[in-house]
Amino acid sequence: MAYTVPPLPYDYGALAPVIDEQTMKLHHDKHHQAYVDNLNKAVDADGSLQGRDLAEILRGASSLPKPVRNNGGGHWNHSFFWEAMAAPGSSEPQGELRDAIASKWGSQEGFQEKFNAAGVGQFGSGWVWLVATGEGGLEITATPNQDNPLMDVAEVRGTPILGNDVWEHAYYLTYQNRRADYLKAWWQVVDWNRASQRLAAAGS
Ligand code: MN3
Secondary structure (H helix, E strand, C coil), X not given: CCCCCCCCCCCCCCCCCCCCHHHHHHHHHHHHHHHHHHHXXXXXXXXHHCCCCHHHHHHCHHHCCHHHHHHHHHHHHHHHHHHCECCCCCCCCCHHHHHHHHHHHCCHHXXXXXXXHHHHHCCCCEEEEEEEEECCEEEEEEEECCCCCCCCCCCCCCEEEEEEXXXXXXXXXXXXXXXXXXXXXXXXXXXXHHHHHHHHHHXX
């Protein structure tokens, strides 16, 4: 059963002006598709990976061939990312997640500053995450390339609640080299309802 790129849960232009329509088309239809095509090639060539859940495969990243780690991570991360966003201003932090963020970082603004700094501080390509680490713990962490916090190679392991793609392909058409501006604007398109559901599902 081959992996496939899931359709976006909104139109290509739905996140504009925060993320422009052309970036969404290229990012979803070309970049994500390439990760999926290369993942399928790698899995076709390795019987031990066939029929297994992708998240389970990725947990053992340290012993995976690089093409599986990179393209499997690419597929998992982007599938997560599309679902983490919604039209600008359509939701607010709420409930348990809002309270846990305020308790850990003092305020929503304080949290976003730390998250943005971790995204700016990721050298080269990668991702910045809010993860649930168990027993109610929340942490901010960044990962290189297409690694993620599910992987046994991650500095901070846990269940991703939010994640932002800081590869240049995610922002260059609108923001050019200004990754910090992209990170700051991105909060407008975070789907906080989905993030709260993820926290509840993480069981913390
Ligand atoms: Mn990307």
